[in-house]
Amino acid sequence: MSPTNHQFRLAARPVGLPKRSDFKYTKEPVRDLNAGEVLVKVNYISLDPAMRGWMNEGRSYVPPVGIGEVMRAGAAGRVVASKNDRFAVGDAVTGGMGVQEYAISDGAGLIKVDTRVAPLPVFIGTLGMPGMTAYFGLLEVGQPKAGETVVVSAAAGAVGGVVGQIAKIKGCRAIGIAGGAEKCRYVVDELGFDAAIDYKHEPVVEALRKHCPKGIDVYFDNVGGEILDAALALLARGARVPLCGAISQYNSKGAEGPKNYLSLLINRARMEGFIVFDYASRYQEAAVQMAGWMLAGKLKSREDIVPGLETFPDTLLKLFSGENKGKLVLKVADE
Amino acid sequence: MSPTNHQFRLAARPVGLPKRSDFKYTKEPVRDLNAGEVLVKVNYISLDPAMRGWMNEGRSYVPPVGIGEVMRAGAAGRVVASKNDRFAVGDAVTGGMGVQEYAISDGAGLIKVDTRVAPLPVFIGTLGMPGMTAYFGLLEVGQPKAGETVVVSAAAGAVGGVVGQIAKIKGCRAIGIAGGAEKCRYVVDELGFDAAIDYKHEPVVEALRKHCPKGIDVYFDNVGGEILDAALALLARGARVPLCGAISQYNSKGAEGPKNYLSLLINRARMEGFIVFDYASRYQEAAVQMAGWMLAGKLKSREDIVPGLETFPDTLLKLFSGENKGKLVLKVADE
Numbered sequence: 001m002s003p004t005n006h007q008f009r010l011a012a013r014p015v016g017l018p019k020r021s022d023f024k025y026t027k028e029p030v031r032d033l034n035a036g037e038v039l040v041k042v043n044y045i046s047l048d049p050a051m052r053g054w055m056n057e058g059r060s061y062v063p064p065v066g067i068g069e070v071m072r073a074g075a076a077g078r079v080v081a082s083k084n085d086r087f088a089v090g091d092a093v094t095g096g097m098g099v100q101e102y103a104i105s106d107g108a109g110l111i112k113v114d115t116r117v118a119p120l121p122v123f124i125g126t127l128g129m130p131g132m133t134a135y136f137g138l139l140e141v142g143q144p145k146a147g148e149t150v151v152v153s154a155a156a157g158a159v160g161g162v163v164g165q166i167a168k169i170k171g172c173r174a175i176g177i178a179g180g181a182e183k184c185r186y187v188v189d190e191l192g193f194d195a196a197i198d199y200k201h202e203p204v205v206e207a208l209r210k211h212c213p214k215g216i217d218v219y220f221d222n223v224g225g226e227i228l229d230a231a232l233a234l235l236a237r238g239a240r241v242p243l244c245g246a247i248s249q250y251n252s253k254g255a256e257g258p259k260n261y262l263s264l265l266i267n268r269a270r271m272e273g274f275i276v277f278d279y280a281s282r283y284q285e286a287a288v289q290m291a292g293w294m295l296a297g298k299l300k301s302r303e304d305i306v307p308g309l310e311t312f313p314d315t316l317l318k319l320f321s322g323e324n325k326g327k328l329v330l331k332v333a334d335e
Numbered sequence: 336m337s338p339t340n341h342q343f344r345l346a347a348r349p350v351g352l353p354k355r356s357d358f359k360y361t362k363e364p365v366r367d368l369n370a371g372e373v374l375v376k377v378n379y380i381s382l383d384p385a386m387r388g389w390m391n392e393g394r395s396y397v398p399p400v401g402i403g404e405v406m407r408a409g410a411a412g413r414v415v416a417s418k419n420d421r422f423a424v425g426d427a428v429t430g431g432m433g434v435q436e437y438a439i440s441d442g443a444g445l446i447k448v449d450t451r452v453a454p455l456p457v458f459i460g461t462l463g464m465p466g467m468t469a470y471f472g473l474l475e476v477g478q479p480k481a482g483e484t485v486v487v488s489a490a491a492g493a494v495g496g497v498v499g500q501i502a503k504i505k506g507c508r509a510i511g512i513a514g515g516a517e518k519c520r521y522v523v524d525e526l527g528f529d530a531a532i533d534y535k536h537e538p539v540v541e542a543l544r545k546h547c548p549k550g551i552d553v554y555f556d557n558v559g560g561e562i563l564d565a566a567l568a569l570l571a572r573g574a575r576v577p578l579c580g581a582i583s584q585y586n587s588k589g590a591e592g593p594k595n596y597l598s599l600l601i602n603r604a605r606m607e608g609f610i611v612f613d614y615a616s617r618y619q620e621a622a623v624q625m626a627g628w629m630l631a632g633k634l635k636s637r638e639d640i641v642p643g644l645e646t647f648p649d650t651l652l653k654l655f656s657g658e659n660k661g662k663l664v665l666k667v668a669d670e
Contacts (some may be wrong), residue, residue: 257592
């Protein structure tokens with residue numbers, strides 16, 4: 001008897017914040033595997049700001065999720081049936097499995113992970129896409145040099161927290177921007193940033209001026225909007241601004257442009273977008289490096305795990321309300 | 336008897352477009368030279384959009400012109416007296432001499448030029464700052480590769496016209512954006528661009544889409560505002576956007592940010608400011624290269640020469656009303 005698969009499918013393109021009625025909660029029996037396929041029982045689903053963009057009409061760096069399709073998401077789970085020589089029952093794997101309890105894959109894009117190195121949820125966090133995003137965005141696009149000042153927004157988030165920690169490992173000063181005293185405490189006391197700025201309770205430009213007396217050498221932007229403008233105002237000469245995301249803009253109709261963009265001209269600085277998928281051939285190298293830092297106690301990983309597939313539409317909103325610390329993970333089933 | 340020196344001094348910081356009352360037209364006798372100094376009789380003054388920025392309060396990449404100081408400007412002239420071994424009477428020179436008839440210099444920043452290679456005004460145009468700006472901005476920041484599509488705004492201007500011609504020399508397609516049919520004709524028929532878009536009479540996004548079917552690889556921005564947004568909307572993957580200026584913003588109070596900046600993220604593109612002064616040690620190399628292209632008929636230089644120092648405040652406005660084609664030059668005295 002085949003198990004039942006519960007799923008969240010995209011029912012409508014959200015206007016503003018996604019709401020429960022933008023999804024349809026469906027169930028269907030898991031079909032039989034074809035040759036070359038594997039069946040994965042999903043344990044953890046990765047909730048990421050980028051998912052909001054995938055819900056919009058129109059091609060971006062990936063095609064949008066179609067209406068009626070299972071919502072796209074990264075996930076981690078265990079192989080429970082296999083007709084593919086590369087995967088055995090019991091293998092722990094990560095990949096784009098969607099917001100559902102079971103995923104069938106032909107193996108492409110499925111990555112085997114070793115849970116002796118780190119617990120399974122870490123492989124969709126610090127050793128997964130968010131970690132890769134932080135690693136390549138900071139090191140390849142940001143090009144930080146020892147002694148420089150690195151500022152990152154959404155510093156208590158899955159990407160931002162890793163950016164600041166890698167900046168410290170590379171000998172930089174790391175300044176985080178986050179919302180609320182508790183997140184700022186977390187960023188400094190637990191992650192080891194040099195300072196944190198609470199954008200909800202202090203003027204960001206003044207705080208940046210205080211903490212970055214020689215200007216900002218690398219500003220890793222996860223948020224856009226007013227915080228991007230504040231950082232641009234204080235760039236040092238030759239600064240780099242990796243553009244990772246713009247969570248302040250994802251639910252608004254027209255994006256707001258950075259008014260201070262001419263600071264790039266005056267300071268001979270550059271703002272540069274990147275997409276982590278472009279570095280796929282180097283994920284392994286980054287994972288080995290970051291696992292080493294974790295084992296050495298230099299890189300901390302934190303997951304904010306919320307149980308219950310059926311909470312998906314509401315749990316997703318924690319990303320946009322700024323409630324979560326660390327990597328937001330939806331737990332679908334016990335390991 | 337020492338000659339009289341007429342000068343324009345900054346009298347007030349302009350609000351919006353500079354007007355005659357923002358300057359004071361003064362005269363004073365030329366003082367005696369000290370040891371090491373040279374006296375230059377100015378023939379041509381370079382009028383550049385950047386001058387508007389120098390009139391504002393607050394440090395940018397150079398300090399502002401002080402109230403009461405002679406307005407800063409590049410110029411070309413002849414040495415008429417010298418107490419400096421490096422310069423002889425009769426030498427043709429260029430440098431930052433200000434808006435005046437005579438300049439005294441200690442020789443720093445004064446460049447000897449050879450008028451057998453090109454007429455004197457060319458040395459403040461295509462073989463001067465605008466040409467250097469086009470050369471280094473396009474080649475160093477824009478990094479064009481043969482076969483790519485290069486778009487430049489203010490294409491009929493002193494910088495834009497050179498950018499498009501160098502793009503063609505490097506095997507790229509060159510598309511210019513300019514205001515009015517006559518400028519567009521000039522850009523295509525005289526300068527050899529592949530196409531020109533008249534932003535005053537056609538929708539820029541649609542026209543760019545037509546002329547750049549594979550997207551824009553390099554967008555050299557001189558203007559900011561809506562045209563920058565239009566170009567961002569059509570970037571190709573991995574595009575480069577050298578930021579040279581933002582003439583649409585110079586006379587407005589708050590700059591408008593590029594709403595489409597997230598196109599940089601989706602397309603893994605970069606926007607990068609530069610200041611031509613940073614390449615000063617390589618001006619000679621660029622001038623030799625560009626003079627060679629001029630002699631080979633591949634690079635055309637055009638100057639729009641307006642006579643009369645006393646017309647300065649009005650002639651300057653031609654830059655902002657978009658009246659001039661090629662390099663705007665104020666002629667102060669016959670050679």
